[in-house]
Amino acid sequence: MRMWQMSEETISLSELKQLQLERLQSTLNRVYNNVEFYNKVFNKYNITPDDIKSLEDIKKLPFTTKQDLRDNYPYGMFAVPLKDIVRIHSSSGTTGKPTVVGYTKRDLETWKNLVARIMVAGGVSKEDIVHIAFTYGLFTGGFGLHYGAEHIGASVIPVSSGNTRRQIMIMQDYRSTVLICTPSYALHIAETLESMEISKNDLHLKYGLLGSEPWGEKIRNEIEAKLGIIATDNYGLSEIIGPGVSGECLYKNGLHINEDHFYVEVIDPDTGEVLPEGEKGELVITTLTKEAMPLIRYRTRDITRIYRDNCKCGRTFIKMEKPSGRTDDMIIVNGVNIFPSQVEEALKEIEHTTPHFMIYVKKKGALDMMEIHLEVSENLFFDEMKRQKEILDQITDRLFNYLGIKPKVKLVEPKSLERFEGKAKRVVDERHQ
Numbered sequence: 001m002r003m004w005q006m007s008e009e010t011i012s013l014s015e016l017k018q019l020q021l022e023r024l025q026s027t028l029n030r031v032y033n034n035v036e037f038y039n040k041v042f043n044k045y046n047i048t049p050d051d052i053k054s055l056e057d058i059k060k061l062p063f064t065t066k067q068d069l070r071d072n073y074p075y076g077m078f079a080v081p082l083k084d085i086v087r088i089h090s091s092s093g094t095t096g097k098p099t100v101v102g103y104t105k106r107d108l109e110t111w112k113n114l115v116a117r118i119m120v121a122g123g124v125s126k127e128d129i130v131h132i133a134f135t136y137g138l139f140t141g142g143f144g145l146h147y148g149a150e151h152i153g154a155s156v157i158p159v160s161s162g163n164t165r166r167q168i169m170i171m172q173d174y175r176s177t178v179l180i181c182t183p184s185y186a187l188h189i190a191e192t193l194e195s196m197e198i199s200k201n202d203l204h205l206k207y208g209l210l211g212s213e214p215w216g217e218k219i220r221n222e223i224e225a226k227l228g229i230i231a232t233d234n235y236g237l238s239e240i241i242g243p244g245v246s247g248e249c250l251y252k253n254g255l256h257i258n259e260d261h262f263y264v265e266v267i268d269p270d271t272g273e274v275l276p277e278g279e280k281g282e283l284v285i286t287t288l289t290k291e292a293m294p295l296i297r298y299r300t301r302d303i304t305r306i307y308r309d310n311c312k313c314g315r316t317f318i319k320m321e322k323p324s325g326r327t328d329d330m331i332i333v334n335g336v337n338i339f340p341s342q343v344e345e346a347l348k349e350i351e352h353t354t355p356h357f358m359i360y361v362k363k364k365g366a367l368d369m370m371e372i373h374l375e376v377s378e379n380l381f382f383d384e385m386k387r388q389k390e391i392l393d394q395i396t397d398r399l400f401n402y403l404g405i406k407p408k409v410k411l412v413e414p415k416s417l418e419r420f421e422g423k424a425k426r427v428v429d430e431r432h433q
């Protein structure tokens with residue numbers, strides 16, 4: 001089995017624990033001295049980095065949440081001065097403001113090596129022509145995988161997203177061998193091929209590295225059969241680094257976590273208690289080498305379990321299962337993270353709307369479709385069509401600005417949506433995983 005960084009990826013457990021502890025202690029010292037947020041938190045809990053003498057001691061430290069990142073928007077969580085930051089990305093926040101992440105030069109070096117590990121684990125080599133159909137932009141997916149693939153020495157085609165027929169022409173003519181996108185987009189490509197009456201044998205694809213949204217074995221089998229590829233899953237989140245946190249090897253039996261750079265725990269999401277290996281709960285990650293924005297015990301909100309096995313590929317890193325859900329109300333629509341609270345925030349200042357809305361997520365072919373039903377005031381609902389159309393356009397534009405995707409919006413009569421006692425149910429997810 002090929003590996004990108006063999007000595008790291010096959011490290012013994014005792015060496016790994018020692019390395020993790022050294023890196024954890026150095027990270028704690030850096031955040032304590034350089035990040036006001038952590039300095040205050042540690043003082044509040046009456047802890048100094050010297051109190052953490054073993055990996056188990058990490059339990060003494062409080063969690064970091066997405067809300068903490070939001071409270072310190074935009075640069076408050078950075079542990080280095082802005083002049084040392086060479087790249088900025090962001091992800092959707094729970095409300096209007098996004099979460100900002102930064103990278104130093106060394107962070108970018110680390111990042112491309114971690115992505116290269118996952119790509120090599122998924123079958124990619126320097127001989128490959130890598131077709132990246134993730135959106136290039138503030139989202140970490142496109143650039144993250146791009147630099148990893150280049151680092152391996154593969155030929156990279158930065159197609160970005162959209163225009164599926166053109167993507168297929170490029171795949172055919174440029175002889176792409178690796179496809180990188182979300183699982184639902186891979187399936188959409190497969191269906192478009194069928195409608196164009198192009199056989200998978202007219203393409204040259206061998207591997208697919210698919211991620212950014214949950215997907216099951218049924219979808220994997222369908223993608224593999226229709227595109228004639230081996231499809232592996234990989235996982236990451238921009239707060240931690242982006243893609244490169246973990247990925248499957250060709251045995252497709254759990255995602256190897258890059259443990260020398262990330263310390264992982266699984267907790268009970270209600271009590272915060274650390275669960276034994278093998279039990280299902282919320283994944284919590286501590287970065288061990290990040291310079292620009294180290295995070296201590298970051299609550300990912302993803303539900304999974306972690307376990308060690310003797311993987312036939314030879315990698316010794318702990319594995320995680322594909323995440324099976326979330327502990328918050330985030331939904332993933334075509335790989336884009338959406339919080340219902342963002343919709344609420346976007347609609348807040350629009351005239352003639354009420355706070356009552358419902359989000360429907362459905363499948364339209366292989367892709368996801370988001371439809372928002374929004375109650376409007378009586379006078380608008382019975383107003384002339386032209387006026388309604390103006391408001392509808394205004395709402396759709398505003399949602400696009402907040403969410404990064406364009407939902408279908410339907411204005412509905414006042415008091416027509418269901419009312420809830422207590423927490424409102426905002427999402428009806430009609431997709432089947």
Ligand SMILES: [Zn+2]
Nearest residue numbers: 249311313315
């Ligand atoms: Zn493996």
